[in-house]
Amino acid sequence: MTSWVSSANGDTDFPIENLPYGVFDDGAGPRMGxxxxxxxxxxxxxKHGLDPALFAEPTWNAVMAAGPTVWAELRERLTxxxxxxxxxxxxxxxxxxxEKVALLMPFRVSEYTDFYAGRHHAFNVGTMFRGAENALPPNWLSIPIGYNGRASSVVVSGTPVRRPWGQIKRPEDELPRFAPSARFDIELEMAAIVGQPSDGMVSVAEADAMIFGYVMLNDWSARDIQAWEYQPLGPFQAKATATTISPWIVPKAALEPFRVSTPTRERELLPYLQEPGPMLYDIALSVALAPEGKPETVIARTNYREMYYSAAQQLAHHTTSGCPMRVGDLLGSGTISGPEKENRGSMLELSWGGKEPLTLETxxxxxxxxxxxxxxxxxxAVGNGYRIGFGEARGTILPALKLQD
Amino acid sequence: MTSWVSSANGDTDFPIENLPYGVFDDGAGPRMGxxxxxxxxxxxxxKHGLDPALFAEPTWNAVMAAGPTVWAELRERLTxxxxxxxxxxxxxxxxxxxEKVALLMPFRVSEYTDFYAGRHHAFNVGTMFRGAENALPPNWLSIPIGYNGRASSVVVSGTPVRRPWGQIKRPEDELPRFAPSARFDIELEMAAIVGQPSDGMVSVAEADAMIFGYVMLNDWSARDIQAWEYQPLGPFQAKATATTISPWIVPKAALEPFRVSTPTRERELLPYLQEPGPMLYDIALSVALAPEGKPETVIARTNYREMYYSAAQQLAHHTTSGCPMRVGDLLGSGTISGPEKENRGSMLELSWGGKEPLTLETxxxxxxxxxxxxxxxxxxAVGNGYRIGFGEARGTILPALKLQD
Structure with a gap:
């Protein structure tokens, strides 16, 4: 299909098949775009023909709340x-x-949950901390492991990220110090945005239907803070500095041609987690790093299809306890690594805990x-003659604040 | 001080010295009360003399956002x-x-964080799982350990609580089953409500000034789900069924006469966590249990002053990473147990993991x-001739849903 917008027909992230949802400001105030x-x-x-109230506030939450019929109508009309x-x-x-607009947060994040559903990532991190024999926790092949993150820390691409302070206890220290993180890291993830609420347990198929769209997500992580704080209740301040998302919500409908199945199960899943169809997506991903004033180096390439659990499985699991889900909930996939060294989605893995430093092209x-x-x-997601692009999720590290004595 | 409301002058939770904030409905719609x-x-x-917009919606968030000067003006005027x-x-x-009103959620919960700051509780639980020598995690005396909970699951007193399903692996099982929780429990806590936002690190004194008031909190916990899921990223579905709060926000100002210091430190705190003054409160607490159709038995009595960390310390720690705090954030204290068996704030501790069942008076x-x-x-909080009461935080357990095959 072609558009009369000629720039939509060539080498672009945003062809007529994509039509992702964002919020922009060209100087005249934030609006939905x-x-x-x-x-x-x-x-x-x-003239979209839909209720103008859906577009009254500069956020996509009202459209999400309106439900799948409205999602389909809007997309059909825009097309x-x-x-x-x-x-x-x-x-x-x-x-x-x-080029003349600033891109803002595309929706109000209700709550943010981050998962740990990448087989390669979990194996790599587990190997570093516990050895290859005990790399995967015993529950990992049964549960899409997740924890609640901090919604207030989610920011849009382009927002600078301040290096955090925190309690840090290095191996050679007897007691912790309060210091800026010296092991500040990224996590390459995709994230699903919940567009419909639930009250009580939902199936994987119902969960898939509740998802409005997807963004890329960088879960900035202070590894040294995490190492000291995370036992026994999980990561807390190590993950609370910022989480960056890409500015465009790619509609689930745009990704339909790219559905793929989760990998073969190493342990049979309990029935409530079994998928009735393919619910992962073939989305090529990369991470680039640019030192200040220098050109960037691509440090990792991987694909969302590497995940062991889909967002629909994660969302279904999220509701098992009766936990109510709300419009605007954000579900991070977990770090997406692949089988090879160049597929690793965090610097922790790329530099193997700092022992194998990376050399950039510069x-x-x-x-x-x-x-x-x-x-x-x-x-x-790369189709036949077009691609469904996610744009960028970008962030620059600012030095830690100087604290007053 | 006395009130012309005669029932406020005798044996009541709500004397003129208290004046807690809630939301009620007498059949004519929800209002602030x-x-x-x-x-x-x-x-x-x-005629309160304040901006009517503060009372436009049936929730105390707008008053909280208006700040401490307005909090003081309102309280002075009401008095x-x-x-x-x-x-x-x-x-x-x-x-x-x-007696003619239903009490509703007194505020919109932005995000919910739950801590683990009770020395006796952490020691008891740690002893059960790891033995008395290794009961406290190495970081416990340095960090007010916390994790992000699920705000959508917070409910007001009186809301029934449905027994959750979840993945459960008993010691005798090789693999998990999907089943209703058989070890569903309570956690007796207090909670602070954040009334002012922050952006960047705040001191303990600043954190104390950000707190609007306190409620009681019951963090319903499925111990069998928790045991299987919580490694390595902490509790998730085990704590997501419901968290019940008492319906009245007791203003921090009403608790001023009851401030007490946290206990003597077993390990010196890092400077950012040291308190400039007493920031815990002397609040007597009890837990009663009533089987269906039977009278209640008090199963535990303890006091908020037993905590090792105050809410102000927890909130200051929460901001160290730069994590933004928002109006309406809810901070659970962690389970409040005391030194004796009858002071234990969870059934896990009271029945010592189920090994020492409780016998109720019935x-x-x-x-x-x-x-x-x-x-x-x-x-x-019991004063001289009056008490600052929190009312009740009550919940009844409904049987697990029957699932369709």
């Missing part, structure tokens, strides 16, 4: 408006060049992140 | 209106008998909760 080629469509200004030349005169005045050496480093996640 | 004696004051209807007989004619028509035996059981938390 849809990306198409090199432009963002000011969607509240066009018609942007592909059919007869609508061009009415719509074109409401296209704003992407010559810099890295174990973990340095002040001034910029990390950029990129991702796309 | 203040408890006084046997009544709730329909506070939006009186004058309810103590000075000259206001009686204007105010009395807006008193609604407590003859029933309990290791954990049975369907139909009602649990009631009660608490009060």
């Amino acid at each position: 849809v990306a198409i080629g090199a432009f963002v469509l000011d969607v509240g200004k066009i 018609a408006l942007l592909s059919d030349e007869t609508h061009r005169a009415a719509v074109e005045p409401h296209l704003v060049p992407l 010559g810099e050496i890295r174990q973990f992140l340095e002040d001034g480093d910029t990390v950029i996640l990129r991702g796309a | 203040v408890a006084i004696g046997a009544f709730v004051l329909d506070v939006g209807k009186i 004058a209106l309810l103590s000075d007989e000259t206001h009686r004619a204007a105010v009395e028509p807006h008193l609604v008998p407590l 003859g029933e035996i309990r290791q954990f909760l049975e369907d139909g059981d009602t649990v009631i938390l009660r608490g009060a």
Whole structure:
């Protein structure tokens, strides 16, 4: 399919098949937008035929709450408006060049849950901490392990990230010190956005239907803070500095052609977790790192299909206790690594706990992140002659604050 | 001090010195209320002299967001209106008998964090799982250990609690089953409500100033689900069924006369956690259990002053990573146990993991909760001739849902 927006038809993250949802500001205040080629469509200004109340606030929560029928209607209408030349005169005045806008948080995060569903990541991290024989925790092949994160710390791509302070006890220390993190890291993840609420247990199929769309997610992690704090109740301040998401919610509908199955099970899943169909997606992902003032080096390439559990499985598991889910809940997939060294989605794995430092193309050496480093996640589902792009999830490390005595 | 509301002057949780904040519905819709004696004051209807927008929605979030000056003005005004007989004619028509109202959630919970700051509880649980020598985790005397809970699961007193399903692996099982929890438990806690936001690290003194008030909290916990799921990332579905809070936010100002210091430190705290003054409170607490259709038995009595860390210390620690705090954040203290067996704030401790069942006054035996059981938390700071009561945090266990095959 082609669009009358010519930049949507070539080498772009945002062809007519994508139509992702974001919030932008061109200087005239934040509004809801849809990306198409090199432009963002000011969607509240066009004749979309839907309830204007859905576009009253600069966030996609109201559209999500309106439910799957509205999601389908909106997407159908946008596709018609942007592909059919007869609508061009009415719509074109409401296209704003992407290069002239700031992209803001596309939705209000209700709560944020982060999972640990990457087989390679769990094995790598477990091997470092417990040895290869005991790498996977006993529950890992049965449960999509997750923990509650901190919604207030979720930020949109481009927001600088301040190196955190925290309690740190190095192996050579007897007692902890309060110091800036020296092992500040990334985690390459995808995340599902819950678009419909639930009250009580839902099946995997119902969970899949509740998902509105997907973004990329970087779960910034202070490994030294985490190592000292995480027993017995899990990561807390190590993961609370910031979590960066990409600015465009790619609709689940745009990803339909890219569905793939989760891998063969090493242990049969309990029935409530078994999938009635393919619920992962073939999405190529990369991580680039640019030291301050230097060009970037791609340090990892992997694919969302490497995950052991899908977002639908994670969401179904999330409801087993009766936990109510709400519109705007954000579910991080867990770090996405692949089988090879170059597929690892964290610096902890890439530098093997700091023991095997990375050398960037510009010559810099890295174990973990340095002040001034910029990390950029990129991702796309690559179709026949087009790609469903996620844009970027980018963040630059600011030095830790100086504390007063 | 006395009130012209005569029921506020005798044996009551709600004397003029308390004036806690709640939300009630007498059949005419939910409104903000203040408890006084046997009544709730329909506070939006009186001449309070404050911005009416603060009372536009049936929740205390707007008042919290307005800040400490408004908190003090409102409390001063309410005290004058309810103590000075000259206001009686204007105010009395807006008193609604407590027995005629339903009490609703007093505020919108932004995010919920639960701590593990009770020395006796941590020691008891650690002893059961790891033996007395290794009972306290190495970080426990340095960090107010906490984890993010699930805000959507917080409910007000009186809401029934459905026994959850979950993955359970008993010691004799090789693999987990999906089954209703057989070890469903309570946790007696206090909780602080964050009334002012922060962006970046705050001191313990600043944290104390951010707290709007306190409630009682019962962190319902499925011990069998928790045992299988909690390694390595902490409790998740075990704690997501429900968390019950008492319906009245007791203002921090009402608790000022009851401030006490945290206990002597066994290990010196890092400077950022040291308290400039007493920040715990002397609040007597009890847990009662009533089997279905039977009278209740008090199964535990303890005091909030038993905690090792105050809410102000917990909140200061919460911000160390730069984690933004928001109006309406709820911070559970952790289970409050005392030194003796009768002071234990969970059935896990009271029945020592089920090995020493409790016998209720009505003859029933309990290791954990049975369907139909009602649990009631009660608490009060007891002053000279009056008490600052918290009301009740009550919940009744409904049987697990029957699942379709």
